[in-house]
Amino acid sequence: MITIATLEDVSVLEKLINSAYRGETSKRGWTTEAHLLEGKRITEDELAEIIQNKENTILKFTNNDTIIGCVLLVNKGKKLYLGMLTVSPELQNSGIGKKLLQEAEVHASALGLPKIVMTVISIRKELIDWYNRHGYLDTGVREPFPLNDTDAIIANQPLEFIVLEKII
Template sequence: MITRATLEDVSSLNKLINSAYRGESSKKGWTTEANLLEGLRTTEQELTETIANPKNTILKFTENNAIIGCVLLIEKAQQLYLGMLTVSPELQNSGIGKKLLQQAEIHALALGLPKIVMTVISVREELISWYKRNGYIDTGAREPFPASDVHIPITEQPLEFIVLKKKIQ
């Protein structure tokens, strides 16, 4: 079941997102960033602030009262930004991510927004290919990867984001 996350979900969302993106647990899934970055992907404080902002929606995918997937949707001018698409590492490749993408499209349409945009780390080729198979195109735009004490590159490769978009009908 996909529903809107609330402040009561922050702790579960934090555990899920960090387990899927970073650290040893993330290596069970194919979307890990553990080979590129160390540290946390998010914090409970960041998630609390995100949920409190009325322009933001976090959709959660719940099964047996456990949150096993989520996606962040941010309402921007003429587009919906999609970020932090997360599926529990053990359950990746089971269709949950695709269902969350479909629900994001429904959300965009409900807001009257004609496209969804996202950024993906450029070296994550298999993830970019998955998004392309789901209708997203590379816009050609690139954005710098943020340098901060939370995201520490552990590779010599320079990191940047590519911008993907999908027009919604």
């Protein structure tokens, strides 16, 4: 079931997101960034701030009362920004990410937004290919990779974001 996350979900979401992106647990899934970055992907305070902003929606995918996936959607006026698509590492490749992407399109349509954009680390070829298969195309735009206080780059090549877009 996909519903909107609330402040009550912050602690569980923080653990889920960090387990899927960073650290040893993330290596069980194919979307890990553990070979590129160390540190937390997000904190509970950052998540609470995101949820409290009326332009943001975090959709959560729940099964048997357990949150096993989520995605951040940000209303950017003429487009919807999609970020932090997360699926529990043990459950990746089971269709949950695809269902969250589909629900993001429903959300964008409900807001009257004609396209969804996202940023992906440029050297994440397998992830970019997955998004391509779901209709997201490289816009040619590149953005610098921002570091926060909890990030440490361990990649042996420079990191930057590519901007992907899907017209819905």
